[in-house]
Amino acid sequence: MTRLYKNIFILTGAGISAESGLSTFRSENGLWNNHRVEDVATIEAYYRNQDFVHQFYNDMRPELFNAKPNPAHLAITKLQKEYPADNISVVTQNVDTLHEKAGNKNVYHIHGQINQAVCLNCGHILETWGDVDTETVCPHCEVMGMMKPNIVFFGENLLCMDVVERQLRQCDLFISIGTSGVVFPAAGFVQTAKYYGADTMEFTLEATANNYLFDKHIYGKAGETFPKFVEELLSENI
Numbered sequence: 204m205t206r207l208y209k210n211i212f213i214l215t216g217a218g219i220s221a222e223s224g225l226s227t228f229r230s231e232n233g234l235w236n237n238h239r240v241e242d243v244a245t246i247e248a249y250y251r252n253q254d255f256v257h258q259f260y261n262d263m264r265p266e267l268f269n270a271k272p273n274p275a276h277l278a279i280t281k282l283q284k285e286y287p288a289d290n291i292s293v294v295t296q297n298v299d300t301l302h303e304k305a306g307n308k309n310v311y312h313i314h315g316q317i318n319q320a321v322c323l324n325c326g327h328i329l330e331t332w333g334d335v336d337t338e339t340v341c342p343h344c345e346v347m348g349m350m351k352p353n354i355v356f357f358g359e360n361l362l363c364m365d366v367v368e369r370q371l372r373q374c375d376l377f378i379s380i381g382t383s384g385v386v387f388p389a390a391g392f393v394q395t396a397k398y399y400g401a402d403t404m405e406f407t408l409e410a411t412a413n414n415y416l417f418d419k420h421i422y423g424k425a426g427e428t429f430p431k432f433v434e435e436l437l438s439e440n441i
């Protein structure tokens with residue numbers, strides 16, 4: 204069957220996980236949990252006080268472990284079942300694993316994952332839902348105290364950018380779900396996709412910072428608006 208779109212790029216942010224009970228970053232009592240970004244999410248903070256930063260992410264891990272995907276995540280799975288799955292990529296700024304729990308494929312975590320730690324000595328990625336601290340030993344190089352939560356801190360490079368840039372040039376539909384569009388480079392992805400000719404749509408609660416770059420705005424809870432859109436897209440009724 205010929206589809207309206209060939210390649211779909213889905214960018215997600217904290218808003219897609221809100222209906223799974225996870226706080227967004229810029230809401231009251233947001234994900235930083237009333238900490239200053241400078242104290243918990245910069246590479247300088249990490250080197251200044253590793254115990255404190257480890258504790259912050261250790262405290263966050265159980266909630267993210269227990270969180271369940273919501274209808275917006277599941278709608279992506281449905282879309283990927285109906286389309287050739289490789290033609291739909293999911294690029295997320297979220298460190299939770301709700302896309303994977305929902306069965307989404309081609310998921311790229313550009314800001315890292317809460318269930319991973321990276322060894323700063325050898326680059327090994329350790330998958331773990333357990334605590335990580337300055338006494339954690341890398342299972343690969345066996346050096347102690349070099350495992351950092353695999354979260355991209357301000358001042359570090361984003362992950363998977365080679366794939367992301369290729370997909371941005373290829374996509375003919377760019378969809379943004381639940382992101383405020385204030386943190387770059389992700390906030391600039393829509394501009395690249397648009398430059399290469401993609402239609403652009405956003406699903407959020409309210410107007411975002413880069414709102415003018417989107418052709419269509421669907422305001423409301425993503426768990427309600429996005430599954431409805433997927434139905435319409437699959438029936439080519441848009």
Ligand code: OAD
Nearest residue numbers: 216217218221227228229296381382383407408409424425
């Ligand atoms: P924000 O907290 O900045 O924005 C969340 C967005 O989701 C807002 O635009 C809300 O309107 C929208 N939203 C909230 N609930 C929603 C719902 N139920 N349905 C649809 N939309 C909803 O979160 P992000 O844009 O993800 O970076 O933040 C970007 C980055 O800032 C994060 O990845 C993090 C932070 O600094 C790092 O950790 C490196």
